[in-house]
Amino acid sequence: MTFRNALTLNINGSEHEVFIEPHWTLLDVLRREIGLTGTKENCIEAECGVCTVLLDGKAVCSCILLAMQAAGRSITTIEGLGTPDALDPLQVAFLKHGAVQCGYCIPGMILTAKSFLAEHPGTPTRHEIREAISGTLCRCTGYQKIIDAIADAGAEGAQAAS
Amino acid sequence: MSVEAPAATGNMGEPHPRFDARLKVTGGARYASDMPVDNPAYAYLVTSAIARGRIVSINLGEAQNVPGVLHIMTHENTSKDVKDSKLFSDGGFSGTSIIPLQSDKVWHDGQIVAVVVAETYEAAREAGYRVKIEYEAEQPSATFESNGVQVQAAADVKKTHEDPKVGDFDGAFASAEVKVDATYFTPTQHHNPIELFTTTCAWAGDKLTVYEPSQTMYGMKNGIASQLGIEPEQVRVVSNFVGGAFGSKGSLTPRTALTAIAARRVGRPVKLVATRQQGFTIATYRAETKQRVRLGASRDGKLTALSHEGWEVTSRPDNYMVAGTDATTRMYDVANVQSKVSIVHADRNTPGFMRSPPELPYMFGLESAIDELAYALDIDPIELRRKNDTMKEPIKGLPYTSRSVMQCFDEGAKSFGWSKREPKPGSMRDGDWLVGLGCAMSCYPTQMAPSSARVRLSQNGELRVETASHEIGNGAYTVIGQIAAERLGVPYEKVSVVLGDSDYPAAPVSGGSITTASVCNCVAEACDAIRAELGINDPKGDVLAALKSRGRGAIERYAEWTPKGVPDGALAKLYSGQAMPTGGTKDKERIMFAFGAEFIEVRVHQRTREIRVPRIVGAFAAGRIVNPRTARSQLMGGLIWGVSSALHEATEIDKRAARYVNKDLAEYLVPVNADIDQLEVFMIPEEDHEVNPLGIKGIGELGNVGTNAAVANAVYHATGKRIRDLPIRLETLLA
Ligand code: FES
Ligand code: FES
Numbered sequence: 001m002t003f004r005n006a007l008t009l010n011i012n013g014s015e016h017e018v019f020i021e022p023h024w025t026l027l028d029v030l031r032r033e034i035g036l037t038g039t040k041e042n043c044i045e046a047e048c049g050v051c052t053v054l055l056d057g058k059a060v061c062s063c064i065l066l067a068m069q070a071a072g073r074s075i076t077t078i079e080g081l082g083t084p085d086a087l088d089p090l091q092v093a094f095l096k097h098g099a100v101q102c103g104y105c106i107p108g109m110i111l112t113a114k115s116f117l118a119e120h121p122g123t124p125t126r127h128e129i130r131e132a133i134s135g136t137l138c139r140c141t142g143y144q145k146i147i148d149a150i151a152d153a154g155a156e157g158a159q160a161a162s
Numbered sequence: 163m164s165v166e167a168p169a170a171t172g173n174m175g176e177p178h179p180r181f182d183a184r185l186k187v188t189g190g191a192r193y194a195s196d197m198p199v200d201n202p203a204y205a206y207l208v209t210s211a212i213a214r215g216r217i218v219s220i221n222l223g224e225a226q227n228v229p230g231v232l233h234i235m236t237h238e239n240t241s242k243d244v245k246d247s248k249l250f251s252d253g254g255f256s257g258t259s260i261i262p263l264q265s266d267k268v269w270h271d272g273q274i275v276a277v278v279v280a281e282t283y284e285a286a287r288e289a290g291y292r293v294k295i296e297y298e299a300e301q302p303s304a305t306f307e308s309n310g311v312q313v314q315a316a317a318d319v320k321k322t323h324e325d326p327k328v329g330d331f332d333g334a335f336a337s338a339e340v341k342v343d344a345t346y347f348t349p350t351q352h353h354n355p356i357e358l359f360t361t362t363c364a365w366a367g368d369k370l371t372v373y374e375p376s377q378t379m380y381g382m383k384n385g386i387a388s389q390l391g392i393e394p395e396q397v398r399v400v401s402n403f404v405g406g407a408f409g410s411k412g413s414l415t416p417r418t419a420l421t422a423i424a425a426r427r428v429g430r431p432v433k434l435v436a437t438r439q440q441g442f443t444i445a446t447y448r449a450e451t452k453q454r455v456r457l458g459a460s461r462d463g464k465l466t467a468l469s470h471e472g473w474e475v476t477s478r479p480d481n482y483m484v485a486g487t488d489a490t491t492r493m494y495d496v497a498n499v500q501s502k503v504s505i506v507h508a509d510r511n512t513p514g515f516m517r518s519p520p521e522l523p524y525m526f527g528l529e530s531a532i533d534e535l536a537y538a539l540d541i542d543p544i545e546l547r548r549k550n551d552t553m554k555e556p557i558k559g560l561p562y563t564s565r566s567v568m569q570c571f572d573e574g575a576k577s578f579g580w581s582k583r584e585p586k587p588g589s590m591r592d593g594d595w596l597v598g599l600g601c602a603m604s605c606y607p608t609q610m611a612p613s614s615a616r617v618r619l620s621q622n623g624e625l626r627v628e629t630a631s632h633e634i635g636n637g638a639y640t641v642i643g644q645i646a647a648e649r650l651g652v653p654y655e656k657v658s659v660v661l662g663d664s665d666y667p668a669a670p671v672s673g674g675s676i677t678t679a680s681v682c683n684c685v686a687e688a689c690d691a692i693r694a695e696l697g698i699n700d701p702k703g704d705v706l707a708a709l710k711s712r713g714r715g716a717i718e719r720y721a722e723w724t725p726k727g728v729p730d731g732a733l734a735k736l737y738s739g740q741a742m743p744t745g746g747t748k749d750k751e752r753i754m755f756a757f758g759a760e761f762i763e764v765r766v767h768q769r770t771r772e773i774r775v776p777r778i779v780g781a782f783a784a785g786r787i788v789n790p791r792t793a794r795s796q797l798m799g800g801l802i803w804g805v806s807s808a809l810h811e812a813t814e815i816d817k818r819a820a821r822y823v824n825k826d827l828a829e830y831l832v833p834v835n836a837d838i839d840q841l842e843v844f845m846i847p848e849e850d851h852e853v854n855p856l857g858i859k860g861i862g863e864l865g866n867v868g869t870n871a872a873v874a875n876a877v878y879h880a881t882g883k884r885i886r887d888l889p890i891r892l893e894t895l896l897a
């Protein structure tokens with residue numbers, strides 16, 4: 001007999017009720033129970049960053065976070081960023097700079113950048129961006145264009161704020 | 163620095179944004195393990211703890227008691243279920259002939275020895291840890307120099323293998339005025355695409371659907387059918403997006419058949435997501451090589467003798483080889499050439515294709531040796547290459563259809579600032595940093611295989627292209643759509659392309675950089691057939707107006723394209739899932755390659771010996787570039803892979819146990835954003851309509867060839883230390 005608990009999660013602005021075993025990770029619950037497969041899975045030990053989601057606006061690896069720990073907090077996945085008519089400026093910048101190859105790392109890359117730009121308003125240098133996203137691996141290694149895109153989105157954000 | 167997408171010049175196409183980019187930035191692109199299936203069970207693999215020996219007993223008691231466990235497969239209940247396992251490189255489908263669970267034998271560390279199926283992934287994994295296996299272990303052989311390895315000449319084990327040879331090497335080398343004789347090593351490497359090896363199998367009656375990231379829809383369809391003893395018509399394979407492959411998803415791995423069998427047994431869909439660690443032993447990898455290169459030259463720098471010998475590790479039962487001498491013996495004008503490839507059987511999983519399988523290791527040997535020769539002769543390495551440049555390969559005297567390698571060197575050198583280089587090793591410094599500048603040649607054979615596609619033009623102006631090719635990050639959706647749009651004069655925005663499903667017309671494996679050339683030529687042919695049917699032969703004529711004026715709703719054409727010079731029966735083989743490419747060195751009348759020149763600046767700290775790469779410049783000539791934006795991405799990614807192969811990547815082996823020890827992304831080093839600084843790519847305009855009607859050469863594997871040598875050459879220039887064993891790490895430089 002396995003025990004399941006009811007849990008309410010706030011994901012992309014709506015409430016989801018799920019019945020889960022206490023040791024399930026947020027990654028598994030998002031992908032398997034809710035069907036939000038934009039969040040990717042890989043190392044499941046916090047080495048690669050593809051599973052990144054925002055928890056109260058900050059980037060976390062959902063593969064090492066128990067779903068229970070996310071209760072009462074606001075979770076944003078790639079599906080919750082922007083709307084079909086108005087993509088998030090980061091999504092627009094990734095499109096503009098062609099910073100996408102196989103695409104597998106991209107949701108995690110965009111959300112990592114989102115959290116970084118929110119914490120570093122103004123115009124971060126390329127070096128700062130590079131350091132900030134080095135925990136998110138891209139094996140297609142589109143690094144140059146990814147930095148171009150984030151720098152661009154950062155500059156636009158700074159402009160909008162001023 | 164930041165550069166916008168290059169403008170189209172020469173025979174380049176438009177830098178259209180990726181067709182599928184929007185799906186990828188919004189999380190809407192569905193990869194195989196994202197596909198929903200009804201009520202799935204989950205599989206977990208149990209892998210062997212020894213590299214050689216046999217299973218004496220398996221105790222499943224504890225595992226079966228884990229709540230939620232549905233079934234456990236071992237050799238005791240699965241030994242007759244998998245029929246065929248012919249190697250991909252021998253015309254079969256499989257990347258290994260080692261099919262697990264067929265007997266008690268263990269061929270390598272990390273071999274699948276049991277599969278647990280349970281209600282949840284967690285239960286399957288927990289039960290997996292509780293499967294108790296007792297082994298009778300034998301001492302395994304790990305790699306070169308290990309006791310018990312078995313060495314065979316490639317020519318003795320494979321009928322089609324040729325060791326290129328011409329003239330009298332021994333005589334010419336003996337009498338050469340200047341000589342280089344050096345031995346180089348390249349390490350084991352694993353592809354490590356960020357998307358894991360996953361498989362989901364669902365049966366409906368006797369029909370099987372497989373969701374698996376794959377570079378070969380028809381290969382999987384036919385391969386899995388023959389392994390399960392069913393008809394190919396009973397199998398559908400779906401893989402709309404692949405999260406990186408680099409060769410690892412091009413041949414069948416044993417997990418697919420096992421997952422299909424599991425699904426049949428439990429009567430519901432089964433989902434397998436193998437772990438990152440398991441990925442190192444349940445699929446293929448780039449085998450380590452050892453190479454001896456000998457060069458002889460006259461005082462003034464004319465090559466007179468070249469010998470390239472290579473040794474490559476493979477598994478105990480399989481004769482897998484990459485044999486890069488096929489290319490390296492044909493790069494320079496030299497009258498006396500010999501070569502030989504040998505394979506070394508060890509107790510390892512079977513290696514396989516990894517991005518530029520033959521050229522990446524073998525061009526490291528050749529292009530390092532050329533640099534060594536330049537120093538021995540005291541000639542600039544670019545000038546040495548110019549002196550020995552040729553429009554004919556030396557072995558059979560066949561002409562290159564095009565070869566713009568010196569243009570690449572000249573353009574690259576200009577932008578890189580090569581003329582400011584002080585040739586003497588250790589002579590350039592910047593504070594505490596020793597500065598080194600190095601270069602090397604890149605090459606990749608231009609190959610094509612038969613292909614089929616269906617194109618439909620509708621009255622509302624929409625153009626749809628269907629083909630079972632693959633989007634592996636290469637931009638396949640985009641370039642295929644672009645060619646169709648161009649050919650029929652329809653706006654790119656009106657085109658839709660569907661790929662990655664074996665229900666679509668057959669396309670060859672996406673390997674050997676053949677996709678763009680093979681599929682685009684086929685799509686162009688289908689478009690031309692639509693034009694012909696409408697009687698609009700003027701390329702500027704309005705096909706849509708013609709369609710409407712005839713009162714037709716839509717017109718659809720199915721095309722089969724066969725490149726010139728393919729072996730007999732190649733088209734039929736397309737449908738049975740085996741690609742039979744031509745081109746490269748396979749053509750009888752000419753030789754087809756794309757080329758490049760790569761420049762690297764390294765900085766080595768004079769005390770810590772930390773190595774940085776502040777600048778990378780690559781110039782490439784590869785015929786028609788369909789989309790300069792996606793091409794640039796591919797080439798940049800390739801260059802970073804090349805730097806990675808020089809400085810980061812190596813799978814370390816515990817030689818006593820024949821076991822990989824750094825089986826995760828924390829310890830298997832790949833470059834991260836912080837490792838790469840300035841990166842520039844130039845595409846040199848080149849027209850070559852001999853290779854194929856559209857004049858396309860593949861570029862997916864061009865960027866990472868030679869880069870490792872350019873890095874090693876730069877490290878030598880910085881430090882005066884010649885490193886012949888990759889990867890180059892600070893401890894090597896401190897030693
Ligand atoms: S899957 Fe979470 S960091 Fe890799
Ligand atoms: S785009 Fe392929 S892993 Fe980043």
